[in-house]
Amino acid sequence: MKKTTLLVGLAFGASFFTGCATSEQHGDKQEVASVPKVDHLVDYTDFTLxxxxxxxxxxxxxxxxxxxxxxxxxxxxxxxxxxGDKNSFIESLKTPELKRYAEVNYGPWDRLQDNRPFVDGVGTKPIGxxxxxxxxxxxxxxxxxxxxxxxxxxxxxxxxxxxxxxxxxxxxxxxxxxxxxxxxxxxxxxxxxxxxxxxxxxxxxxxxxxxxxxxxxxxxxxxxxxxxxxxxxxxxxxxxxxxxxxxxxxxxxxxDMEWSKKLEKFASFLPELQKGLPVENKYKTELPGTDSQLNAYDVVYYAGDCNAGSKTIAINLPNDERVQEQKGSRRLQLKNAMRAKYEKILVPISEVLIDPSQRQHITFDAFFANTMFHEVAHGLGIKGTINGRGTVRKALKEHASALEEGKADILGLYMVSQLHKKGEIDGKMEDYYTTFLAGIFRSVRFGAASAHGVANMIRFNFFKEHGAFQYDEASGYYMVNYEKMEEAMNALSAKILTLQGNGDYQGVAELVKSHGKITYDLQKDLDRIDDANIPTDVIFNQGVEVLGL
CATH class of the missing domain: 3.30.540.30 (Fructose-1,6-Bisphosphatase; Chain A, domain 1)
Known part of the structure; x- marks a missing residue:
């Protein structure tokens, strides 16, 4: 689990790293992207599966x-x-480090840097x-x-x-x-x-x-x-x-049979929690499937989309609304990958940005629960619009994923708060709230090219506006205002569920534009995380040989 800084020492590769801007036309929009400098490329930490x-x-x-x-x-x-063609592209790259970085990103665009190209001359990534x-x-x-x-x-x-x-x-x-x-x-x-x-x-x-x-x-x-x-x-x-x-x-x-046994009861609370959502009744008439499952796993191999850039640590599937209506969904918690991100990334981030008086509330159990209930919360809310615009996914188009991730983030915290009130989960709410804030700093580093990154920024900016997150300029630390957390949580929950239920494409676009970006002040704090050499994500040592097979 040693730290791996990919592409360090590649300054001599001038043909790949220049300051010029390149552009490519796609559809109706012209976009310009510049090749980032070597020291702006993302750091990863190794982890063996x-x-x-x-x-x-x-x-x-x-x-x-x-x-x-x-x-x-x-x-x-x-x-x-x-x-496109992997082999010809990889063979065209001049150094092993550059080839490895391209493999991590599945192409010449840095997925954790808003898809900026790191190979000169390739142009902006086509959005389709x-x-x-x-x-x-x-x-x-x-x-x-x-x-x-x-x-x-x-x-x-x-x-x-x-x-x-x-x-x-x-x-x-x-x-x-x-x-x-x-x-x-x-x-x-x-x-x-x-x-x-x-x-x-x-x-x-x-x-x-x-x-x-x-x-x-x-x-x-x-x-x-x-x-x-x-x-x-x-x-x-x-x-x-x-x-x-x-x-x-x-x-x-x-x-993991033992952990899965502990988790199996939580999905049964979905119908009750759906009824209590802080939104008008017309946005919560759908009944969550009653056959949903919640289990824990060790993942031993990642491939394709889930292995590109930031690595998935929990899964909620299937995505087919017809299956969800009939059967619900299954939530898979990837325990070993989750532990890696907690120990190697989340805890170090909290030591840089979270006020020392609240750091004792950063816990793995809270991180696990917040992540787990994010996946469970995908089953809450609404899948079809209430005004004949079809499914939420079709109505919101390219914004559907970001808003759905935002919904799961906020309703996951809602689930934690409600189950904590019922005595169904242990620990202090201060643990869940503080770890929730630290988790935003971890995920927002994935950038605006990630649906999760956009969702995290919307959530961060909304909570800060409502006073749930507070920043002390003198110390440079963030604190959670525990009294205002539930109010902000309910307000954002209602906003997202209403946008989804109305299939309000324009409303979501405006929300993404106003709240889905990293502000200058926040970027300065995120730069402090980079200065502390905290990795952004993990890359896996994996395969048949690693497993001894």
């Missing part, structure tokens, strides 16, 4: 090896979605990544007469005549998905758990059919399997043009 495999059978260990193979395929597809033609305008897209154009599982390309054409993932990535499907069927043959076996078989079929609904339902039905595999096109963060298209990824997970 391991787990106790001693209780696993020979077949289960073989299954993990095959799952890692499938994950590597997901990784290759994500490279195509995020940038490789899901759409780079020269496509929104007007052109709107005129395309194909109902699959906004599907989660299609790309839009130009045909030989230059006309827009919609292609399913199963065809666009056919060679890779055929191989992945075969490997999943081999995994299924090794599986003894009937739920896992069914899921793997259906997921293998989904890669070929482009229909993931049945496999998502099967994944929800798994209850007792010690091994889990989250794999496929899942999150839509990479598509910043519309937020429609999903990216391929893979997590190989070992379930």
């Amino acid at each position: 391991t787990a106790d495999l001693s209780k696993l059978s020979s077949n289960q260990k073989k299954m993990i090896k095959k799952m890692i193979q499938v994950s590597e395929i997901m990784d290759n597809i994500f490279w195509k979605q995020a940038y 990544a490789n899901f759409y033609p780079k020269d496509m305008t929104k007007e052109e897209f709107s005129k395309l007469q194909n109902q699959e154009k906004s599907s989660l599982y299609t790309v839009v390309i130009r045909d030989s005549r230059g006309e827009l054409k919609v292609v399913p993932y199963s065809k666009e990535y056919k060679a890779e998905l055929d191989k992945a499907s075969s490997l999943l069927l081999e995994c299924a043959q090794l599986a003894k758990d009937p739920g896992l076996k069914k899921y793997l078989e259906l997921r293998a079929k989904a890669f070929l059919s482009n229909d993931y609904f049945q496999s998502d339902l099967a994944w929800m039905d798994m209850k007792t399997n010690p091994i889990d595999f989250v794999v496929g096109p899942i999150e839509n963060y990479e598509d910043k043009l519309y937020g429609y298209k999903t990216s391929f990824e893979g997590y190989v997970l070992i379930k």
Whole structure:
């Protein structure tokens, strides 16, 4: 877990690091980006992903090896979605350090620095990544007469005549998905758990059919399997043009049975908490699924979207609203990755920015709970607009992800406060509130290119305006005003839920513009974190050899 400063010492690579600005046209918007200096590039800390495999059978260990193979395929597809041809790009880079940094970012754009290019001459990252033609305008897209154009599982390309054409993932990535499907069927043959076996078989079929609904339902039905595999096109963060298209990824997970047993009761409180949300009744008429699950895992392999830039430490899936309505969702807490970020990043940040009188309230249990209830809170609120504008995701387009993450952040804290009042969780509320503030400083460093980064800035600025967070200029420390926290929490909860329920695209755009940016004063404090050489995120040592397989 030593500190790794990627690209330090690359000042001699002048052809890659110049001060000039480059630009690239995408759709209706012209954006300009400059190549950052070497000392502005992000620091990461190493962490080795391991787990106790001693209780696993020979077949289960073989299954993990095959799952890692499938994950590597997901990784290759994500490279195509995020940038293009990986091999030719990596080979064009001059130094091992630069190649490694490009691998971490899945391309030449620094994901934790608002996607600024760190390789000269590549231009601004297309906001639609490789899901759409780079020269496509929104007007052109709107005129395309194909109902699959906004599907989660299609790309839009130009045909030989230059006309827009919609292609399913199963065809666009056919060679890779055929191989992945075969490997999943081999995994299924090794599986003894009937739920896992069914899921793997259906997921293998989904890669070929482009229909993931049945496999998502099967994944929800798994209850007792010690091994889990989250794999496929899942999150839509990479598509910043519309937020429609999903990216391929893979997590190989070992379930912590003891921790999971402790957590299983919390999802049952969702219907009760939904009724108590601090918003008008018309925004909380939907009933959360009653089959939701909450479990803890050690993750042993990351690939694709979840491995790009900032690393995921908790999962809430499936994203399909139909599945959520029928089955609820599953929340997976990635305990070993969470512990790494707490010890190596969150605690050091608190020592720089949190007032010494409140530092005793920074605890791992509070960090774990805040993260966990963030994922559970995705199940609260509303999925469909109340005024006929369709799903919240479709109505809010590219802003949907940031606002949904903001909702989960704030309603997660709401859940903590309500369950604490009921005596269902231990510890002091001061622990949860103070760790919540320190967590914002950790996550906001992911930058405005991240939906989580935007969500954190909205939350930080809103809470500071309401006096819940206070700053002492003389000392340079932040403090939580515990008395004002609940008031600010309820006010922001109501605002976000109302925006989502109304499908208010313009209102969300205004909120992002007014509150979703890092202010000059805050940036000075974040610079103090960098000056203290605190890493921004982690990179993983992982794979079959690391696991001893």
